[in-house]
Amino acid sequence: MTQLAQPGSSVSPADLRPALTLLTGFAPKATREAADLLTRADPGLITVTHDLTELLATGTVRRIVRDGRGLIEDERITLEHGCINCTVREDLLPALVRLARSRPANDIVLVLPPSMEPETVASACSWCHVDGAPVTDALRIDSVVAVCDPATLLDTLDSDQDLADRRLQAAADDTRSVADVAARQIEYADTVLLWAPGSEPDYEHTRLAVLLQRLNPWARHLVVDMAEPSWLSSRIRRSGRFDPEAPEPYGRGLEGYTVGCHEPEPDCGVVATLYRNRRPFHPERFHRALPTLAGRTLRGRGHLWLAGQPDHIVAWESSGGGVSMGDMGRWLAATPDDEWDESSPERRVNADLHWDADFGDREIQLAFVGLHFAADEVAAVLDACLLTDAELAEGEAAWREYPDPFQGCFESKERNQE
Structure with missing residues (x-):
């Protein structure tokens, strides 16, 4: 087994709540194998899985609970509304709290089905109550682990399927889309496993x-290249790596974090x-450039602003040749002073440190990752x-009158109230 990073911080021994590890990924077989390896190291570890086939x-949802000694529960539950969100609220969270108590x-190890994003579960744990008490009174999320199968990883990230x-x-x-979900699972994780037990290290695994x-x-x-239970367990269990306050990957730049890394020279063909x-x-x-940007790279994320809609932050995600954009609220420069406290302290501090005399906190931050693309060509x-000098000189009132293919695409409650 190859370790590519140093261990994270450990959890205080005073925290006696059961630790919950989320195993996520678009490779169900590899994810189940990782869970099995953990229970081999600790037979008392509880594994929870959900079958969403029906x-x-x-x-109907099938919930299976095991530990290293065998089956504990195998139940079918009919939900009032058949969707992922109601599965989390009506069955998953109550089951986790009951097991923890x-x-x-x-x-507990929770093995997520491919279509369930770990952020959905983590968010629900942070605000949902079960039997009148917060979920986090009964347990804590210890780590979110993305398990990636080298045999399917590239095809999944490049898939054009929904x-x-x-x-x-x-x-x-x-x-x-398949590519969006797979990328988000990887980006949200605090630990990423390249799952290749029994394989000899080679160029493809390195890439x-x-x-x-x-x-x-x-x-x-x-990189897990040997099925050795204690090695994996010691590096995943009770690591305390999950940070519930961490910003969303595409919104990191607003709070002063990097949205990605800049490695423009290919490393095994990988460019960032x-x-x-x-x-x-x-x-x-920008609308005309979307196919080029999404087509040349495997993944893009970040935020931007459009001249025709200068008050609002636009989220950007691209994968599988497709683009997803959405509203992230107002720039602080377009927000009344008495509403600034609604933003996080990190965001306000970051805005103050990098305030621009002309644009305030408005800024484009986009990260792209892919294979064998030219970073300077994407930048070009x-x-x-971007607006030219002459267009900038026209001023904001003129920008708002520009023909805008994105007009009406980023509807939100806040925009509808404007």
């Missing part, structure tokens, strides 16, 4: 390890580039989308 058709000496194409959608209106590090540079990375600029994008030119495409 969720959409009948609203009935077996307080045993930690979850529905593989009958993995979490609800009837679930339009998420994929570099790719995973570029996709999630803030995580701990491990970070693009930053204060000027806004011209909406029409983005530069060509």
Whole structure:
């Protein structure tokens, strides 16, 4: 087994709550194998899995609970609404709390199905109550571990399929793509495993390890090439690596964190580039550039601003040749002073430190990762989308009148109230 990063911080021994490890990934077989390896190291470890095969058709979920000694529960539950969110609220969280209370000496591993994103579970744990008490009174999330199979990783990240194409959608209106979900699982994790037990280290594994590090540079990375239970358990269990206060990957730049790494020279063919600029994008030119940006790279994330909509932050995600953009709220420069306290202290401090006389806290921060693309060419495409000196001189009132293909695309409650 190859270790690619140093261990994270440990948890205070005074915290007696059972530790919950989330195993996520778009490789179910590898994820189950990782869970089995952990229970071999600790037979008292409880493993919880959910089979969502019948969720959409009948609203039924199968929950299986095991430990290293055998089966504990195997139940089918019919939910009022057949979707991932109700699965989490109505079955998963109550089951976790019940297990934590009935077996307080045993930690829990939750093996997530491919279509369930760990952020959904972590968020629900942070605010949901069970039997009138917060979920976090009964247990704590210790680590979020993404398990990646080298045999399928590249095809998954480059897939142009939606979850529905593989009958993995979490609800009837679930339009998420395979590549988006897989990338988010990797980016949200605090620990990333390249799962290759029994394989000899080779160039392809090295290339994929570099790719995973570029996709999630803030995580701990491990290459598992031997099925040795105690080695894996000692590096994953009770690591305390999960940070519930960490910002979303594409919103990290707003709070002063990097949204990615800048490694423009290929390493095993893997290229990563970070693009930053204060000027806004011209909406029409940026719209025309979308296929080029998404087509040349495997993954992109970050935030930006458009000249035609200068009050609002736009989130950016690209993967599998597709693009996802959404509203992230107002820039502080467009927010009344008495509403600044609604933003995090980190964001306010970051804005103060980098305030621009012309644009305030408005800034483009985009990170791209892929194979064999030229970082300078991507930067040139983005530069060509920026407002020119002459367009900047026209002023904000003129920008708002520009033809904007994105107009109405980023609806939110806040925008509807404007």
